[in-house]
Amino acid sequence: MKWKIACIQFDIAFGNPEANIEKVCELVKEAGKDNPDIIVLPELWSTGYDLGRLDKIADSGGFVTTKFLKSLAKEQNAHIVGGSIAKKTNRGIYNTMLTVNKDGEVAGEYSKLHLFRLMDEHHFLQPGKTDGMFKLDGENCAGFICYDIRFPEWIRAHTTKNAKAIFVVAEWPLARVEHWRTLLIARAIENQCYVIACNRSGSDPKNEFAGHSMIIDPWGEILAEAGNGAETITATIDLAKVDEVRKQIPIFEDRRPQYY
Numbered sequence: 001m002k003w004k005i006a007c008i009q010f011d012i013a014f015g016n017p018e019a020n021i022e023k024v025c026e027l028v029k030e031a032g033k034d035n036p037d038i039i040v041l042p043e044l045w046s047t048g049y050d051l052g053r054l055d056k057i058a059d060s061g062g063f064v065t066t067k068f069l070k071s072l073a074k075e076q077n078a079h080i081v082g083g084s085i086a087k088k089t090n091r092g093i094y095n096t097m098l099t100v101n102k103d104g105e106v107a108g109e110y111s112k113l114h115l116f117r118l119m120d121e122h123h124f125l126q127p128g129k130t131d132g133m134f135k136l137d138g139e140n141c142a143g144f145i146c147y148d149i150r151f152p153e154w155i156r157a158h159t160t161k162n163a164k165a166i167f168v169v170a171e172w173p174l175a176r177v178e179h180w181r182t183l184l185i186a187r188a189i190e191n192q193c194y195v196i197a198c199n200r201s202g203s204d205p206k207n208e209f210a211g212h213s214m215i216i217d218p219w220g221e222i223l224a225e226a227g228n229g230a231e232t233i234t235a236t237i238d239l240a241k242v243d244e245v246r247k248q249i250p251i252f253e254d255r256r257p258q259y260y
């Protein structure tokens, strides 16, 4: 399976879902001119980290964003890994990744498992309880949200279920850009999978963000990398390469989990 991927890196308007929905609509349509198979958005793209106002601005039940992403996916004939949104439920607010396929169906829903205390998430958000596996065109994929990439065991729990492409959506600050780049490359090499990572650019009242969205192959080669401004990066990935690399160095066969 070959997929052309587009990661849309942009500056999120702080606490302004209407403005962000309008912007994403425009940017997805622009990216769609290149006929990508999969379009990826960053973390909390509709609200940014305006955590103190989430009670007012989070999407209740995720209904507005789900409907919006479904209609965009159908219109663009592309799968959308819809970054994440703040989803309000009667159990609290979650940082939730929604993936919709090009038929306009929800292919996956994953709420961030590891809340990032340095950015106060634990005061405002609930941690998810499910894994990030989903399928696109019958292929196993997995989704992760930002801080999750610091937990290799969480990513591994998905690649041992044969996830071949992992999607990381983020609001990763510039202060730790080298951690971002190094961790993403390491996750690709150690799991012998594609890593498709979409970060935001710009700043909010507390942080300047790194950008540097990346598409990395299972050998750890960077196929595309953004700078730190608003930019859409694209690359074509071929999942056959995952099987090739896993055959060349068979780490999944050579694991000794009984000793770990």
Ligand SMILES: NC(=O)CCC(=O)C(=O)O
Residues within 6 Å of the ligand: 043, 116, 119, 145, 146, 147, 148, 150, 170, 171, 172, 173, 176, 179
């Ligand atoms: N939004 C996040 O989860 C940020 C994670 C981060 O910055 C880190 O260093 O980890």
